[in-house]
Amino acid sequence: MEPLLSINNLKTRFHTEDGIVKAVNGVSYSMKVGEVLGVVGESGCGKSVHALSIMRLIQIPPGEIESGEIWFDGRDLLKLDNNDMRHVRGRDIAMVFQDPMSSLNPVYTVGFQICEALMLHKKMNKNEARHRAVELLTLVGIPEAKRRLDNYPHQFSGGMRQRAMIAMALSCEPKLLIADEPTTALDVTIQAQIINLVVKLQEELGMAVMWITHDLGIVAEMAHTINVMYAGYIIERGNVRDIYKRTLHPYTFGLLGSLPVIDEAPGTKLISIPGLPPDLIDLPKGCPFYVRCTYRVDQCKFELPPLMESESSQHTVACWRWQEIDGKGTK
Amino acid sequence: MNKKSIYTIVGLIVILTMVLTACAPKTPAVTQVPGATDAPAAELPTTFIFGRGADSVQLDPAIVTDGESFRVTGQVLEPLYEYELGSTVPVPALAEECVPNADATVWNCKLREGVKFHDGTDFNADAVVFNFERWRFTTDPYHFASQVFEYYEAMFGGFDDASMITEVKKVDDYNVQFTLSDPLAPFLANLAMDMFAISSPAAIEAAGEAYGTPTGGVVGTGPFKFVSWEEGNQIIVDANADYWGGAPTIKQIVFRVIPDDSARFLALKAGDIHGLEQAVVEDLASAEADPNLTIITRPALNTSYLAFNYNILEFQDIRVREAVAHAIDKEGLISNFFGKYGEVAKNLLPPLVWGHNDAVVDWTFDPALSKQLLSDAGFPDGLSEVTIAEDILNADGAVVYKAGDKIPLRLYYMPVTRFYFPAAKEVGEAMAANLTAAGFNVELYLEGDWPTYLGSRRNGLLVGLYLLGWGGDNGDPDNFTGYFFSGGAEPIKREGWYQNAELADLLRQALVNPDRAAREAIYQQTEQLMHDDVMRIWLGHNNTPLIFSSKVTGYGAQPVGADYFEFIEFVP
Amino acid sequence: MTSEDSVLVQVQNLKKYFPIYKGLIVNKHVNDVKAVDDISFDVYKGETLGLVGETGCGKTTVGRTILHLYRPTSGKIIFGGINLADLGENEMRVMRRRMQMIFQDPYASLNPRMTVGSIISAPLDVHTSANRKEKQDQVQELLKIVGLNPDFVNRYPHEFSGGQRQRIGIARALALSPDLIICDEPISSLDVSIQAQVVNLLEELQERLGLTYIFIAHDLSMVRHISNRMVVMYLGKIMELADRNEIYLRPLHPYTQALMSAVPIPDPDKARNRQRILLEGDIPSPVNPPIGCNFNTRCPIATEECFKIDPEYRELTPKHFVACHHAEQFIK
């Protein structure tokens, strides 16, 4: 089956006064129709930037998509003109952002902001759009949707705003929904509601979802495939069970170890990754994880490990010594 | 203050004849807007636009003091007497003649008959009595409490019982009798002042306190009628077709306010206005060169001077004063800042005023001599600090300067430009340079704005050298010298604490002497006396220049500061 | 280790209301934000007491009020037997030696215009008469303790990463060797891999220095990881207080249960198989908390009683406190 999204050697940079920030350094992968992909990594690993690059929402300047291809539905998004790209955004690919507090325009009603996309992409008139907006709000679980339509964002709580954002994203039935840390700013109980909602909607509507997060716990329960990113590279990719149960990369291993588990025994120590992520302006020549890695050998210092296949072609890892780590990460 | 609109019957007749012969059949008035568009050459404008630096204060002449008010009231209202054109001699106006009795305490005035106010009421003895009683009695219903009849008080000694005019009696409809408490030598000159122009009683009764304001307007007998007053912008008067002296040729005068000197001159050059007074000296040269402009000067009835504060020990030494006198380059100052229309002064009285003493020999400009004198006086290294002689108090009675205080030698300059002082600030700067060169290390000092300056001067608080001047009100020498120095034996703090018993005595003699020749001799004597004492340094008399468009003729300039606009005509 | 006589801090009926003013001419006091509404608990010497709850539950206010950074509206804080409210300004200043705080935002809690050295030595400047040299030595020692290069004393906070800055904050808190450190969400703004570093450091320091922590966080699993006992707060009130295992194994309050079930589990099998208790709706405003039980708007087992009567905060089983009318049903 033709993949829905296929990214090939995407590189994104930012030109700052301190130097060139190499945010995304040659990312390649593809996504199937209806697939739920989790993109995991810490801040500055390029996970959001690569998503914004797909949407071509990088501010240029200072940003620049240096090279790569993003094939979506048979078209290279990077080659589309602005107008065509505009029609991809919102209609084919929709996005939900991290901070629901600031992602809705405070001076327009929620209803207006939802209808805007409907009127643009679906060529609905105002009444149809309103009608559809009520349906959408109801769909994402906002009670009294009709009344809420005329509310301003500040009259919504954080969770409700994120629901409204999702409703907005779903308005044109996109083929791909990119959720960029949509629950990070929310409380755990609300987070659970949102995850539940997205999982439900994904199953109902059959769209593909790219869920970006720093929390390995969140994607564990919903993703089919996981990309682990570090310093602008995908360092491990595989289906969800492989990533958690047969961790191949020391970084992924470290990430998992850093998380306390709710049912852990008393006295358990967390396993921390020493040091800090590298400076994206001044990336090392070899493996970006080299200085923090307890498995490092000289080869790692000088040779950048490519994403290589493990025994399963579905599970790839960018580490010279993955075979030695294989299985150690099983918890 | 002292710019008055006067004219004489002689002048009137002469000019009227000229006018009538010059342009016999007039085209009827056109409604073409003058100045706004270029009228075809054949059609001359009928509206004369005069540009001025400030608006009138009010148009009731009895209660105002500023020239810009009189400039307008002079067109609308007339007094019983007026000044002869180009001089200060009083000649009849609304009165046909006024005859005194032997000791000059009773004057009988015969009024002009058939004259009507602009509101249609008759001018007669009742109107005259009404006006004089209004001015004189503080209890008069139209002697409004909000108004100050300043000049009546100043010229006639006071109100009510203090007034020197003790009675104004209607003899018949066109005869009025004035009774004075004492002989008053300048009585006719006083009567001719613009302030004592006669208003329509009916108009005053109708307008009440608003008389003379933009809403109340003003009603007189003059050649122009008040039409409208746009506060801060313009006053419009229309020709009085029924004027007893004959209707003016122009149909309308607009007095426009253009506060800025440059802008006013530019407006004149552009043809937006037709005349202005008191141009910047530098503009005069360009006006002279401009064939479209003509300059007319108002004969000088003013004097500018540099005064000493005699409460300063150093200035009590005549050698120091003399040194100052020799330090100043009067010629240079006058020619540079008054322009060629200024005259160097050596008397307080301008040449125009009788009593002027031409025999006085002016001080020479001689910085070397200055230094010598200063050295003789005990200041070989020059003078940069002076000593207060006696305590000086302010208006509230607080001591501002204490006896023995040392203060820097100051030269106070006026913060404003006055007609007698076209460029006070520059004169101050130049004079400071003169004085510095002669060993006086003066510090130019700005006391504050004009009211502050005047207030300080009244209280003798201008402790140093200071600039000021005087413009005459009625051409009588007492209005100059007498005003200043006729105090008693006390030092006059208003005049820089000057004290001269001999001078005061002479001035008192002159005031009560009805014999003009005798008075003239006394005033000439006082001029010499003041010169010998180096009491003040007279700087200049300014023949105030007015610039007109060359299209305008017939303007008559008056020393007292008034304007004849009724003879104005436009020529191609 | 945790016995009654080793109580370090007693919080008794603590209330902290932030007044809201309104009015035409004179500002009238119309209402309060009831950030902390009548809570009581003890902190034992050497333990870590976890304080967990969602946004707006008042957990940060509790921490700040214990340090008297906010004046309590009512109630007592007894620290080492001394009621802090009775202390004058100078005595309170002396008292501050014994209790310190680590803040949430490592970017905002360090003065960007001061060097690391002067930030860490600030408590020493205030409370000790040590000379420059002594202070310098002490600062370098502290930097070593928290795992930073002592040569960095003259650097500025912005030259450090978030985790390093939090270490600087810890060093500052340690400078006066306090008895109690209130950790106010010290890891919530750090990356996952750095969180573990800081938590490990805190645990290690506690062992070495015998510190007492009040550890405030919204992340239940992290709080459970580090604490001996846990307090669960909701809307200014304590819902449940118990030992870490007790609360995990036998949560008595429906809110605790829901909170626990909402915690993400980094294990696909477990995550997909567990039964979630999904709470409906949002947290009410602390200005107008619901009548009766604060949790009644979202509680899956709320009854009529819950909408009328504020449940008593009681010790249902030994050392297990809970504020719920219906907690009994959960005792297994």
Added chain:
Amino acid sequence: MGRYILRRLISVIPTLIGVTLIIFLFQRLIPGDPAVAMLGEHATQENVERIREQFGLNRPAFLDREALADGDLTGFFDSQYIRYANRLLHFDLGNSIHRRIPVVETLSERFPATLELATLSLLISLLIGLPVGIASAARRNSALDGVTMVGSLIGVSMPIFWLGIMEIMLFSVFLNWLPSGGRLSTGIVITPITHLLLLDSLLTGNIPGFVDALKHIAMPAIALATIPTAIIARMTRSSMLDVLQEDYIRTATAKGLAERVVLFRHALKNAFLPVITIIGIQAGTLLAGAVLTETIFSWPGIGKWVYDSILGRDYPIVQGVTLLIAIIFLLVNLIVDISYAILDPRISYD
């Protein structure tokens, strides 16, 4: 909203009292006697005294302590300030000391001139400043942006009196295109309705009048508009740039909206909020800042008038005009706040 406006109006009262008090304090402190100022060189002591008496200038400024010590409670309050305040309560600004006519009368004639000038200047600065600011924010770091930034800094740095002089030099002296001063040429009559000449001439269909008035107002309005234009352009630009960084702009773009829609629908309304404050401040400043412009262009408004009145110690005028300007300033502030409420649904005033 009504309550809020009421509340704001009430809160203005102490400020206004403060304003009147300060005006009075200055009156007491500034040397120079109105009577002397009015009478000039020829003043006699008696006249000075009489005028002081007439205008109550010999009364104590605030309270008569001596009267109180003598047991006279009413005399205690008979002070210049109380008299003034009492008049104010009756909406009477008093009479000019020099001209002896009601201040209100002159004010009603002169204020429209200043209002017209200030309004037109504000319009100019809005019409230029806003689009330029938006455009340079939308095309950040472009040539247009550079020109705007430098140009606006030059505008802010411009001494307006100098600019006015230069305008006159160019357009009046050298080119002779525009009149150097005044509001209207002599002879042009515009039937007054609002006393705003441009408006009145349009209302009465007086086209030559309109053209003439426009010619007169052009130079002063441009001079006066320079600084506000520059400030508004800068403010709009920086505010737009801030807003364009916001997440909701990204959301709007992600929806697929065209750049134009994002810019004008989503960014502008938000960016306008801080700009309103600046516009409000500028509106207040324009009215007051007219002193210099009016002086140079002989504009018969209140700026020059009040300046002369300060120098002439004509206190009732100074008090009246200052009070008027202060009230307008406070009103403008109120309007700004209300527009905030209208534009920004987050703000609720209750």
Added chain:
Amino acid sequence: MAEINPQDTEIVDFAIREHRSLWLDAWRRLIANKIAMLGLFVVALFILTASLSHFFWKYDPKSDLDYSSKLFAPNLVVTEDAPAVHIFGTDKLGRDIFRRVVHGGWNSLRVGLVSVSISLAIGGLMGLLAGFFESIDMNFWERVTLMGLLGLGLGSLSAWIAAQFFQIFLFSGLGIFSVVFQRWKAGKKVRILAFAVMGMLLGGVSGLLVGPLVGLVCGFLGLGVGMILARPLGGKLFSDVTMRIMDVILSFPSYLLAIAIVAFLGPGLEKGMIAIGVVGIPVYARLARSAVLSVSQKEYVLAAQAVGESHGRILFKHIVPNILSPIIVQSTMGLANAILSAAALGFLGLGAIPPEPEWGAMLGDSYKYLSSGAWWAVLFPGLAIMLSVLGFNLLGDGLRDALDPKMRI
């Protein structure tokens, strides 16, 4: 095969950036900004020429007078008509305009510096304290000071009426006593009553010394003062009152206020400095207050309180250094404004006293010669004003970008 154990690895330091303070950082950003460097250049040129000429190219304006060369147009070479070079021409008194423009710079610089210092010192301090005490509770001694001053201020009216100046000290004492009294936790109503009575006695008794009516009036005043003093007033009050005063100053049109102040103080460059300085106070007060309010929300201020640092230390070590950026920018732009305002005052004849060269006054004096063609006497002083002001504005703008890119004025 290595075991993963954090204890084995020493902590590696990643101080990513090189060592430099925020100020140094800002300086780098500044010199990278071409426009700011242009501004810096203009400002430096202006300061250099002004001060160098002041000290090394002596000029005595008092004796500078030469009628023979008055109003000469600019000439770059000596000709028969113009025996000396005047690159900017001469003015009415034959003075070289170039020389006066250069020396006028010294005055403009002084005006700018002094008036900004006045605004900054008074406004900045008021704003600083207002913001500080609005966000941080006053301690005992601060409250004592505040209430003492409040008593002093409120009592002065009554003291003035009765002409018993010791009264203000009594009221001041009453204010201080109120702070102490509040510790005794008397009920609110009792306290207000007690202080009202005390105030009435303080005012009334000393008023009675003058006369019965004076006693009555002062008693009433004292009653009111006592009732106010009885309340537990704190930093909010201080801030409110300060800011209300600033509102009052702000609601005056700035030029008119400056003119009025000059009319009050008398003319002169120094008086102009004061006037411009006073007019600028509210700007700095508001700026400082809002900056303090935002800084004091920062956790490091809370941290300082938690450590037990004194208010003075918090203010000067934590708050002041962090509000300096906007203050520096505003001051630079304020310098530009002050030069502009001084020129405006000079233009109106209220600035420097002649013959002292000052740009605005030169412009104002020469303006009237424009119609006779002396454009140079107007052009050059005007250009000098504009360029120096522009220089400071460019620099200020660059400083803002360098110090705090998010800030705006």
